Structure formats: C-alpha cells, structure tokens
Amino acid sequence: MHADITLTVDGRRHQLRVDTRTTLLDALREDLGVTAPKKGCDHGQCGSCTVLLNGRRVVTCLVLAVAGDGAEVVTAAGLAEGGDLHPMQEAFMDHDAFQCGYCTPGQICSAVGMLDEAAAGWPSAATPPRASAEGAVAELDDTEIRERMSGNLCRCGAYAGIVSAIGDAARRTHAAAASGIPRPAREGGRR
C-alpha cells in the first residue's frame, strides 16, 4: 500500500509516494537521498537518526513516513545550509566531538533541539525539582547536558568532547543573544 505525502526537508518541499511501511528515516535516506540522518539501530535506541521535526528533536526511525505528512524536517545538513556551519557544528569541530562521524549529525540535531528544550524550561532527570517549577533551567551545567544527551550513543567515545562542545555553543549563542546578534536562522517551523 502506498500513500502520497509532502515533506519539507532542509527548506526544500518534496511530494512523494511512499510505501506505508516506510519509516521517515528510510523515506529521507532512500527516497529523497537525504543521508545526514543515519541508521544505527532502527529501533529508537541509538539516536543516530535524530532530526528536528517541526522544531523538536525526534528519532526518525520511530516515525512512519505517512505520519510525517506535511512535516518540516531539518537535518544536520540543513543546519549548515547556505555553506556556513551552524555554531553547534563549529563547536563540535573545535572540541573534536566526534571520530567516525556516524552518530554526529544526530548528536548535533539533538544538541540544538535540547538547548531549545532547556531554554523553554523543560526539566530533565538531572534538574533539581524546584528549578523546573520556576520555569527555566537556571544553569545548563555538564551534568544537565550529559543527562539530556544520553539518548544519542557514540561508540567512539566522544562524549567528553560532545559535552564541552555543547556547553561552548550554548555560551556562544547566549552571548550572541545578549549582545543583540540574532541567533542563526533555521529552516523548519519553530515553536
């Protein structure tokens, strides 16, 4: 059985016919040739396929393509659209936050989505109970970052670099916001 769907991926609109068994991940990779999201486990257990789906980080192997009809998807490639790397991507390079690179696009999408969640006051298991009630996570320290990034596995063991890269990117973005420099624009519907 097939269905016609529309996907906007990294700012580009696609109409495609998909097998209803196809996951969003396979539709991106096999039908559209968008291979920034990776298939690492196909079970929602590794995070390699993470994209920003309508602005939130989502593992695309657990979304059927038909359920994503009309969605806006931003992949790591989309974060770098226009040729300039996103500050998170620069930070990953600076901190050598990857080795083989296979989990990396997912880590980066996850990190970008995670910073938005924290900014919106979403708590994590590492957040003291009262902090979230106050509507914001006061300080995104390393423990918070580690906890919030634990859905993205890295077999090369680049976690130490990932945590420092995200902390660095968060500070840079925060400093840019404080100085009135607009945050880098991103395709895809933001909350």
Next chain:
Amino acid sequence: MSTTSERPAARTGAIGAGPRRVEGPAKVAGTAAYAYEYRAADAAYLAPVQATIARGRVAAVDTAAAEAAEGVLAVLWHGNAPRLRTDAELPGLQQPGELHVLQSAEVHYRGQPVAAVVAETFEAAQHAAALVTLTYEQLPHDAEFSAGRTDLATPKEDHRQGDVKAAEGEVVVDQTYTTPMQHNNPMEPHSTMARWDGEAITLHESTQGAHMVRETVAELLGLEQGRVRVVAPYVGGGFGSKGPLHAPTVLAVLGARAVPHRSVKLAATRRQMFSLVGYRSPTVQRVRLRADAQGRLSGIDVTATVQSARLGDFIEEAAGPAKSMYAAPNRRMGHRAARLDVPVPTWMRAPGECPGMFGPEVAMDELAVACGLDPIEARVRNEPERDPATGKPFSTRNLIACLREGADRFGWADRPAEPGARREGEWLVGTGVAASFYPVVPPVGGSRALVRHAGDGRYVVSLAAADIGTGAWTALTQVAADVLGVPLEHVEVRLGDSALPLASLAGGSTGMMSWGSTVHAAATAFRRLHGDDPAPGAEAAADLPEVAHRDDYAMHAYGAQFAEVRVNTDTGEIRVPRLLGVFAAGRIVNARTARSQFVGGMTMGLSMALHEESVLDARFGHVVNADFAEYHIAANADVADIQAHWIDEHDPLVNPLGAKGIGEIGIVGTAAAVANAAYHATGVRVRRVPLRLDDFLDAVGA
C-alpha cells in the same frame, strides 16, 4: 627515557600540532557519504534469512511465497546461489568457513545466513525474507562455554620460562577472573553496496581495509583483482570487526551477481550485528602470582580459557600481555579453547590485551593488598630491565613514568591505604589504578604512498588507507605538509579506495606506523627527486620503509589509568566520576585527535567495566540481548571527568616517525582500574566484568 637520536626534521611544525579534522565539515554537516549512502538509480535491497538452529542441515527451502511477493527480484539459497571458489586461498586473517555463504546445506551456527531476498525496496525485501520457509535436519549442538570442560584444546604450546610450580615466596594470589562475550557494535552497521556489471564488481563497503576486501572478494569470485574495486572513504567505526570480512559482504556480492547491473544494498540490522560480524570471546583467566613479602614476584602463571568455533578457529590471546608486563624468573602463559557451535569470534579493540590485562591487573592489586603495598609501588618493584618474554632490551618502556605522572595528576597521594575508608553521604568512594599495555605489532599488509604536485605548490597524497574515525586523514595531512614544508591546506590526502596505492589494514594500532611512515618516505622522496620547485605533475612514490631494529628490541606502548569509583550504599549503583590516563606511546602526531583516541578507548573500557555483556543462551546458541536496549554501551551520562595525558616519548627505533600507535591502548586497563577502585571504595573484590549492583549490595547495604 631514551632520547638517543634526533627526530626527523620537522620543517613546519605540523607534526605534533592539533589542527581540526580535515574531513570535519563533511561529518558535522552529515554530507560525508558512508557505504550505504551512495546514490544509485538502480538500487536493490538484500535481506538475509538466518538459520534458527545452531547445527544441522537445511533439508528444504520453500521460496514460492517469497518469489511471488511484490517487488522481489531474486531469492537465493544454497541450491541456486552463485558459486564461490571455496577452495581459494584467502588472506590469513579471513575465516573461510564464515565466508562460504550459501554454498552448502550445512548450518554451523544459529543466525548463519541460509537464504536471502533481493527486492526493489527495503520493505519488500524484509517482508519477502519472512516468507521463505526452511526445513532443517537438526543435529545436537554444543554452545556451552566453560573453563571446566574436558575437551578444551591447546592451540599452541604454553610459553614457559623457569619452573612456575617451583616458584618460591610466602605471598600467593590465586584467583579466577572472567570477562564476557562482547560485541564491537560500531555505530555504522556493517554495510555493503555491490554492483556487478558483467565484467567487474564495485563495492562501496564499510571496511578497515579496501585492499584486503578487494583481494578476498577477487579470490572468492575467481576474478583478477583489477576487476574488483572497493570504495570506502568514510567508515562509521569498526573497532576490529570491519577488519576481517564477514558474511554480509559476501551476501551482497552474491546478490549483485544474481541481479547484475543493480546496486545491491545490505546494511546489517543492529540485531544482525550480534550474529553475523563476529565478537570478542569470553575469557576465564586463572591467574597465579607468587611473591616474597616485599611483593617481588617469583612466579606468574596465567591460563586463559577462551571460546572458539568449530567453523573456524580464533583465539583471543588473553594470556599474552602477562608474558611481558612484569619481571619474574618463573612464568607460564597459555590458552585453552572451547570450540563450539557458535559464530567465529573476531578482532575487537585490543584483542588479547583488553581482556588479558583485566585479570592480571586486578591480581596485581590483590598482590599489593596482600603485601601491604601501595598498588603503584607493587608494580614498580616488578619492573623488568629487559622484556621478560624475549630477553630483548626495550626500545622504550615508560610504564613507571606513566604511573608517577598519573599519580601526581590524579592526586593519588591522598588515598587512604585501607578500603572502605571514605564515605560521602550514601556513597562509598575509592580510587584504583591499573597499567595499560599494547605492543607495536607489524602492520597487516604493505603500504605505498604517492605524492603528486598538483601545481601552485599544492600536493595530492594518495594511499588506500581507511580512516575509521582515528584521525588518519588529518594526521597524514600533517605528516605530508611537514615533510614537504607547505601549509596544511596545500595538501589534499586521498584515502579509502582500492584504486589508490596499497595500504595496510586499519588494525593493531598500526596506522601512523605504517601509513604515516610511508607518507613520510614518499614526501621525502618527492623533495629529493624534485627539489623545492617541482613542475606541476611531478610525482614520487615510496613503500613502507623497513624497520631496521624490529628484531633487536621489544617494542611496546604503556600507560597507567586511574579511576575514582563511588558505590551507593542503598542501591549498589556504581559511578565513575573520574578517569585519568597517562600514556607513553611514542610520538603524537595530532594532539587533538590523539586525545580523542585515548579518551575514546578509555570510554569503551569504562563501558566494559560497567555495562557490556552479550548473553549467549547455550540451549539455542544465540545472543539474547541483541540490541542497544539490552546490550548496554556507555552513554553520555556514564562519562564524567575523563582525561588523557601523554609523556613526550622519543623512540626513533620503532619507525622513522617514532609513533607507536594509540588506537587501542586506551581500552587496556580501564576495567581493572575501575574494579580496583570499587574494591578500594567498598572492600568487595569483584573479579568479573561488568561490575553489577548486586556485587556490592550485600556488603555495603545499610
């Protein structure tokens, strides 16, 4: 430290600097193409069908329903699959039995491919694979690994010096240590895209060695090597399992032969990664140390029992490192193997050394406790002057320097001598140390590099090496730039394609030693031939230089790892807030990527200490926890303060570059350091990994 001769002239200082990864932009943007990701208008998808018995024969295959399913192009089984040359001589690292896929009715392990479907789409292939019906003649199988078996084989004669039974001394440590079956699990599953055009076959492959794949596939198909091309610029990790070839690659090749002019794609599912691409054998290590009251060893006796397969022999040489770690006049090291009806084990990061430094390094901690010695002092007292295994002098051995520097950096001096002495709220806190060791091994295969002047002072350096995440791409750029005396951005390194000059396999931590030395030689030859103002198109090539002193010296890298462990008195939860390693591994070419290699190895070692265990159900012969929800690897929250440092070690004897290799030593010793720290925290000695909550609960519970 021996600093007997000058290093090769560094013209730009590029060697030893820490530039960012040259392929970094492609990786962070997700535009680097891995094997499965090449665009093909004519893609077809292969889904394996795996045996549901551990031993026997396929009696009948019913392919009718699968063949009738929509989108199916071919259903392969042993009766119709393209023939391989099963008598071909394959490179020594390959397991021929594992690679003779669909060539007979025999089933040697549960999960063995017994059929395969090639279809227009991934979904159609998966569906049709489920429609293939197999009937088996099942035979009794044996998948029960135990050191108590009476049929253990002795794969080679034990290493003996002196008479270990006659060793004297009042202190005895006689214990058994075990490590479990573990799976490599690179994040990129083993993947192949194979296309047969009637004359030649092209493979896009996730591999640690394009030339090795080319040679092996050519042999299996009876083709000249020139008709096999293997492309593998980006590889999503391997950790050994992508060194030797495994069944999925052969399946994709068979699929391509069966459906010519189509690009047949196969990526192992994560579940298939637990049955089709090898694993690290479990080990049972009987370690007997005998020493005098001052902790000076008189005897070291290590027997490692490991698992091998009836289909092919692979010995995890876990008794190996004890041959050369510590001085003792009387020594015996040997292996016993249980050959079972299971998949063939394979290389996994630091095969032999990684599990083989767990037992002895915990035993050394036990020796220190028994003698009332600091664990560092216990090691210092047994420092050999020459390599105990061979009697040769060491090219360099800086174990003690690593222990001392690590102790300073870690704050070891504040440590209470007694275990269980430090309590912080509901946490018991302890620290532990263990040594790391990895030999300088000869590279698997030769290497040749080509340097070409592209004009305008820009150079292209080519060899078929595989950067599986090690940083080879960047480090080789540095080596070439340094010797040529040009800025980094004037050098373009091309890797990962069998059309490029021969390169040895990415294995045994040999990349910088072999490819680095080869690029060094080629760039040196280029300048010698063409001077400083070469014509565009000028070229020079060189082969891997001979290592003049290989037979005269014992060459090893060393390290010391320190761990802080906290064990919760209510839950038994084990946390590792600090890990610190100091390594002596020769010259470090890129400080940034080298740190990642060390820290990455230590992180995998932490993962071994706390999580990793493949559970084989001997009744059926399969791994029951075959995914990331049940086979845990370290996640981000497991890793806290983790540091790697190194000693500036000059070793001109190992190779012209002075590099010993750093890809594996980081995982060696970590688990022992963690177990030793857990003992120091709690007084509970655990002689098995992974450490578990219930190991500690009875003793520390409130």
